[in-house]
Amino acid sequence: MTDQDRAAFRASVQHAIDTKTKPPGSLGRIEDLAMQVALVQRSLTPRMAQCTLTIFAADHGIATEGVSAFPQAVTRQMVGNFLAGGAAANVFAAQLGIAVQVVDAGVAGPAMAAPGLIDRRVGAGTASFLRGPAMTPAQVEQALAAGTAIAGATSGDALAFGEMGIGNTATAAILAHKLTALPLDVLVGRGTGLDDAGVTRKHDILARAAARVAGTLTPMEVLAEYGGFEIVMMAGAMRATAQAGRVVLVDGFIATVAALAAVQLAPEIRPALVFAHQSAEAGHSIVLEWLQAQPLLSLDMRLGEGTGALLAWPMVQAAAAMLRDMASFDSAGVSSGVDSED
Numbered sequence: 001m002t003d004q005d006r007a008a009f010r011a012s013v014q015h016a017i018d019t020k021t022k023p024p025g026s027l028g029r030i031e032d033l034a035m036q037v038a039l040v041q042r043s044l045t046p047r048m049a050q051c052t053l054t055i056f057a058a059d060h061g062i063a064t065e066g067v068s069a070f071p072q073a074v075t076r077q078m079v080g081n082f083l084a085g086g087a088a089a090n091v092f093a094a095q096l097g098i099a100v101q102v103v104d105a106g107v108a109g110p111a112m113a114a115p116g117l118i119d120r121r122v123g124a125g126t127a128s129f130l131r132g133p134a135m136t137p138a139q140v141e142q143a144l145a146a147g148t149a150i151a152g153a154t155s156g157d158a159l160a161f162g163e164m165g166i167g168n169t170a171t172a173a174i175l176a177h178k179l180t181a182l183p184l185d186v187l188v189g190r191g192t193g194l195d196d197a198g199v200t201r202k203h204d205i206l207a208r209a210a211a212r213v214a215g216t217l218t219p220m221e222v223l224a225e226y227g228g229f230e231i232v233m234m235a236g237a238m239r240a241t242a243q244a245g246r247v248v249l250v251d252g253f254i255a256t257v258a259a260l261a262a263v264q265l266a267p268e269i270r271p272a273l274v275f276a277h278q279s280a281e282a283g284h285s286i287v288l289e290w291l292q293a294q295p296l297l298s299l300d301m302r303l304g305e306g307t308g309a310l311l312a313w314p315m316v317q318a319a320a321a322m323l324r325d326m327a328s329f330d331s332a333g334v335s336s337g338v339d340s341e342d
């Protein structure tokens with residue numbers, strides 16, 4: 001589409017929204033969402049029938065330095081819980097009729113070989129980025145390519161992505177710091193529930209890790225230095241989903257940082273990103289603001305797994321249905337304003 005075609009299409013969507021049987025603008029941000037979905041699908045009658053959640057799991061070497069309230073073993077245990085249907089994400093997804101798939105992007109220890117688990121392991125957890133690069137440039141490429149392949153093989157009008165990886169709020173904080181140059185202190189938060197002393201320790205570790213690599217880095221270099229496998233794979237999946245003209249439901253802090261990386265790798269994907277919610281994790285609102293993103297929900301959630309993305313799905317569906325199914329003043333024979341004839 002040329003810029004002119006895009007402007008004309010946008011005008012026709014706006015006209016369709018404005019002539020629905022409601023006072024202009026009265027559906028508020030659902031109208032903005034309808035516009036966004038129409039532009040992504042390039043359709044005046046967008047379809048939002050199916051959504052799939054993909055949860056990427058991986059471990060982080062930095063977790064062994066003491067940046068989380070929980071031990072690294074929880075990542076693997078939660079993969080088992082996802083596969084058994086017992087996690088918050090499973091319960092919300094079941095409520096909404098959304099299928100869940102779980103990807104081992106690089107959980108520490110041996111491969112799990114659990115039935116139903118998608119094995120895309122890039123390694124047995126990343127190396128500690130306090131001591132050296134989290135992964136090699138080849139592993140970044142491998143993780144991005146795996147994300148692309150997974151997105152291509154996943155059905156849905158919108159794809160939601162979640163993550164599991166003990167220590168990944170530390171990784172996400174330092175990634176956001178290096179990708180945006182925002183100060184580290186506004187990006188470091190409590191994660192799974194660190195106390196004040198824990199947050200100070202996490203901050204000090206991240207400040208040392210940030211100082212380990214001087215100068216300006218490309219996004220690919222930032223990803224190799226700091227990881228993690230599930231974040232890079234999610235970035236690849238988000239990029240591919242958006243490039244295929246599908247909506248991406250972006251979850252909390254970690255998923256938003258994956259989206260930030262994806263946008264820096266491919267700026268044209270930004271319009272396909274729907275920011276589902278604002279997490280209670282300290283850095284999330286800052287990164288959202290940096291991306292000029294207005295999240296749909298703000299529920300003080302701070303879990304990840306895709307839980308926020310799932311809760312936003314009915315709103316995306318409602319927005320598409322409004323545009324597709326709602327009567328216009330003409331079609332319903334409803335008077336469109338004080339000056340109208342009938």
Ligand SMILES: Cc1cc2ncn([C@H]3O[C@H](COP(=O)(O)O)[C@@H](O)[C@H]3O)c2cc1C
Binds near residue numbers: 166
């Ligand atoms: C039982 C449990 C279930 C989770 N589900 C998501 N997370 C979330 O917490 C982790 C990030 O926080 P931090 O950086 O402090 O480790 C990630 O795994 C994230 O998905 C969980 C954490 C726990 C403990």
Ligand SMILES: O=C(O)c1cccnc1
Binds near residue numbers: 191251280281302305
């Ligand atoms: O915002 C999130 O996704 C989040 C916050 C804290 C811990 N885990 C995930």
